Every structure is written in structure tokens, then in C-alpha cells.
Amino acid sequence: xxxxxxxxxxxxxxxxxxxxxxxxxxxxxxxxxxxxxxxxxxxxxxxxxxxxxxxxxxxxxxxxxxxxxxxxxxxxxxxxxxxxxxxxxxxxxxxxxxxxxxxxxxxxxxxxxxxxxxxxxxxxxxxxxxxxxxxxxxxxxxxxxxxxxxxxxxxxxxxxxxxxxxxxxxxxxxxxxxxxxxxxxxxxxxxxxxxxxxxxxxxxxxxxxxxxxxxxxxxxxxxxxxxxxxxxxxxxxxxxxxxxxxxxxxxxxxxxxxxxxxxxxxxxxxxxxxxxxxxxxxxxxxxxxxxxxxxxxxxxxxxxxxxxxxxxxxxxxxxxxxxxxxxxxxxxxxxxxxxxxxxxxxxxxxxxxxxxxxxxxxxxxxxxxxxxxxxxxxxxxxxxxxxxxxxxxxxxxxxxxxxxxxxx
Numbered sequence: 001x002x003x004x005x006x007x008x009x010x011x012x013x014x015x016x017x018x019x020x021x022x023x024x025x026x027x028x029x030x031x032x033x034x035x036x037x038x039x040x041x042x043x044x045x046x047x048x049x050x051x052x053x054x055x056x057x058x059x060x061x062x063x064x065x066x067x068x069x070x071x072x073x074x075x076x077x078x079x080x081x082x083x084x085x086x087x088x089x090x091x092x093x094x095x096x097x098x099x100x101x102x103x104x105x106x107x108x109x110x111x112x113x114x115x116x117x118x119x120x121x122x123x124x125x126x127x128x129x130x131x132x133x134x135x136x137x138x139x140x141x142x143x144x145x146x147x148x149x150x151x152x153x154x155x156x157x158x159x160x161x162x163x164x165x166x167x168x169x170x171x172x173x174x175x176x177x178x179x180x181x182x183x184x185x186x187x188x189x190x191x192x193x194x195x196x197x198x199x200x201x202x203x204x205x206x207x208x209x210x211x212x213x214x215x216x217x218x219x220x221x222x223x224x225x226x227x228x229x230x231x232x233x234x235x236x237x238x239x240x241x242x243x244x245x246x247x248x249x250x251x252x253x254x255x256x257x258x259x260x261x262x263x264x265x266x267x268x269x270x271x272x273x274x275x276x277x278x279x280x281x282x283x284x285x286x287x288x289x290x291x292x293x294x295x296x297x298x299x300x301x302x303x304x305x306x307x308x309x310x311x312x313x314x315x316x317x318x319x320x321x322x323x324x325x326x327x328x329x330x331x332x333x334x335x336x337x338x339x340x341x342x343x344x345x346x347x348x349x350x351x352x353x354x355x356x357x358x359x360x361x362x363x364x365x366x367x368x369x370x371x372x373x374x375x376x377x378x379x380x381x382x383x384x385x386x387x388x389x390x391x392x393x394x395x396x397x398x399x400x401x402x403x404x405x406x407x408x
Contacts, residue, residue, distance in 0.1 A: 054198025080312035088323030229396025
């Protein structure tokens with residue numbers, strides 16, 4: 001199978017200071033169902049007025065309870081629209097000291113993400129957010145304004161009251177109607193529409209200008225190590241990354257998105273840096289809750305999270321839904337050594353037994369993907385990749401970073 005907003009935790013000042021770290025590079029189941037075909041990138045012909053408003057809203061810190069947080073705070077353009085630090089989950093709230101529950105993802109390349117659906121073979125596919133619950137970029141943009149661990153506004157009216165004081169408020173009225181701010185519900189929906197339009201129109205969110213894109217276009221060559229990494233990435237008997245992260249052009253020549261939009265259960269280790277995990281009964285089960293509520297009865301999906309694009313993965317400083325890893329090499333090693341050397345990733349109990357898949361309740365650990373390469377291994381078997389091959393794959397992943405410029 002490819003297969004909280006009401007809870008808040010205060011963190012010590014030391015962790016709050018850690019959020020000021022600068023952005024720098026640090027990751028990443030399979031389904032037989034065909035992923036939606038990518039479409040060719042659109043040439044930027046300038047932004048519409050709605051998109052320009054979306055950009056202003058995206059970067060406006062005054063729309064938060066603290067007055068210090070905007071969409072761009074957790075989704076910095078300088079870090080491929082991802083976090084600028086290595087916190088497992090970002091900090092928000094009225095005082096900027098409330099930790100979230102999941103690692104903030106990049107917002108890049110979501111323009112071709114389909115709404116959530118079940119494929120003909122039953123594979124859950126698409127949707128936005130790590131559990132696929134948002135059906136559009138506009139819907140995804142709603143929650144950060146209101147979540148206590150993010151921008152922490154008390155209500156949509158609270159957001160609109162702040163918008164009324166924004167320097168671009170008259171532009172907002174001109175675009176959406178002179179009386180639009182009289183109805184908070186409608187005004188809020190126009191805000192999220194503007195944010196969606198900005199992300200769809202601005203090619204900065206989907207530039208397709210990495211070294212790998214230029215390699216596919218015949219403009220540059222990959223190094224020997226990068227080529228070895230690509231071969232291992234695609235080899236179904238080795239990395240088998242291609243099982244979820246498509247690397248070839250689409251039938252129409254469109255560049256690959258490095259995701260098939262499906263979900264997988266990887267059994268990622270529990271991350272004690274998340275304050276929520278201090279409660280031993282707390283588990284983030286992805287598709288079946290707690291944030292997503294429409295699939296709670298599908299216990300076979302518990303623990304499955306969205307397969308992200310691997311574009312710009314080398315710029316990230318935290319990986320997986322719970323931010324359990326902060327190093328890309330360790331992520332690749334986890335994929336291939338999780339089952340051959342579980343003691344490297346999971347704690348050992350008092351009985352001497354490794355507590356494998358310890359971030360899932362025992363009854364859901366059977367949902368973890370243990371059948372596909374490279375997970376189809378047992379202790380004592382050789383991992384699918386050697387240490388040098390892991391290095392090759394990591395080096396290849398570096399070619400997926402946007403904004404590549406070859407030396408003249």
C-alpha cells in the first residue's frame with residue numbers, strides 16, 4: 001500500500017532561540033496505480049491583481065496574533081518555501097512559543113497536486129497537507145490563520161479586523177468589492193483565494209530550473225557520482241526510490257514532479273523533540289487522524305502520510321512528518337537500514353528487544369510498508385545500499401535543488 005489544532009505546548013526559551021537559525025541544506029511503498037501526469041511549466045507572464053494581493057497577504061506578519069508571523073515565516077522563499085531552521089515543528093501562537101505537531105513542508109510544486117481521491121485499486125492519492133485533507137491550496141491556507149500553534153487568530157473576524165488595517169486594504173476592496181470586508185466569511189475566502197492564486201501563478205513556486213531539469217533538457221551533464229546516484233534511485237532492486245518518486249518526464253514531455261501523490265507508512269521513529277510526544281497516548285496517525293477526521297474508521301490507513309516531492313529535498317533541515325531526522329544522509333540510510341539494523345533507529349526496551357515502529361500504537365504497526373524494496377529485509381541481511389551508494393544517492397538528490405546555475 002502507498003499507502004491539532006486544539007492542543008498547544010509552551011517551549012523553553014532555548015528552543016525558541018533555535019528557531020532563528022539560518023536556512024541551509026540537510027528526504028525521502030509503492031502503488032501500481034498511475035499517478036496523475038505532470039503538465040509542462042507555464043511561462044510567467046506577470047501576476048494578476050489577485051495574485052499580487054496573495055503575495056502581500058503571504059508576507060504580512062500583521063495578520064497573526066503575535067504580529068510577527070506570516071505564511072513566509074514558515075515557508076521562506078529563500079528556503080524553497082520551507083522552514084529556515086531545523087526545528088522538528090515550527091513555533092507560533094500569540095507569543096511565538098507554541099510548538100506545532102508536524103514538520104512544516106515546502107509549498108513548492110503543489111500547483112499540480114490533485115484533490116484527494118481513492119484510485120481504482122483503492123490507493124489513497126492526492127490532497128494537500130501531510131494527511132491530504134485539504135482539497136485545494138485555498139483550503140490549505142485557511143488553518144494557519146486560526147491554529148493556536150500557528151498565527152493563532154481567534155476567528156475569521158479577527159483576521160479580517162487585522163486586514164482592515166493593512167496598507168493594501170484598498171487594493172483588496174478594489175479587487176473583491178467595496179463592501180467585501182463587511183462579511184468576514186466572504187472576505188476570508190477571498191484572502192485564501194488570493195493566496196492560492198499567488199501560488200499558482202508565481203513561477204517561483206514551481207520554477208523547474210534545477211540541475212536535473214537542465215540535464216533532462218540536454219543543457220548540462222551530471223557528474224559521475226550524480227549519475228550513479230540516479231541509477232541507484234531508479235533501480236527497483238536497489239534504492240527503488242522511483243517506486244514513489246517519479247524521475248522521468250511525462251508522456252507529454254513535462255518535467256517530473258518526484259512524487260506520485262500517494263501515501264506510505266514508513267514506521268518513522270518517535271521524535272521526543274515534539275512536546276506532544278510527552279504524552280505516551282499521543283500518536284499522529286496521518287490519514288486516520290487526529291487532524292483528519294473522515295477516515296478514522298480506515299484503520300488500515302493509520303500511520304500513512306503523503307509522499308512529498310523530492311525537489312529541493314537537499315535544502316531541508318528536517319524530514320518526515322514528525323521531523324525525526326535532520327540530515328539527508330541519515331534519511332536515506334534509514335530507508336535502507338531500517339529493517340536490517342533497527343537498533344540504529346529505535347530504542348531498546350528493558351527486555352532487550354528493539355521497539356521497532358515505536359511512533360505507532362502496536363495494533364497499527366502491521367500497516368508499515370515491509371514488502372517493497374528496500375524494506376523487504378531482515379536483521380542479518382545486507383542493506384539494499386552500501387555506505388558509498390547512500391552517498392551517491394544523496395549527491396544525486398542535490399541536483400533537484402531549484403535555481404541551478406552552471407559555471408560560465
